[in-house]
Amino acid sequence: xxxxxxxxxxxxxxxxxxxxxxxxxxxxxxxxxxxxxxxxxxxxxxxxxxxxxxxxxxxxxxxxxxxxxxxx
Numbered sequence: 631x632x633x634x635x636x637x638x639x640x641x642x643x644x645x646x647x648x649x650x651x652x653x654x655x656x657x658x659x660x661x662x663x664x665x666x667x668x669x670x671x672x673x674x675x676x677x678x679x680x681x682x683x684x685x686x687x688x689x690x691x692x693x694x695x696x697x698x699x700x701x702x
Contacts, residue, residue: 636689637660638688638689638690646661654677655677657673660673661680
């Protein structure tokens with residue numbers, strides 16, 4: 631099982647995984663379902679913003695089967 635974070639949105643299939651931790655933040659992979667098509671984006675998020683997203687509930691820690699994370 632891979633640790634992932636569900637994104638607070640109207641779509642229950644949007645999630646974020648941390649690819650790499652840096653001194654000031656994280657390289658993240660964001661997968662969004664756009665009308666049945668997956669949009670995958672790799673981006674940077676600061677630790678301050680990440681912690682704020684957890685605190686406000688925009689990101690929620692969930693367990694996603696490894697197969698689902700690899701196939702995205």
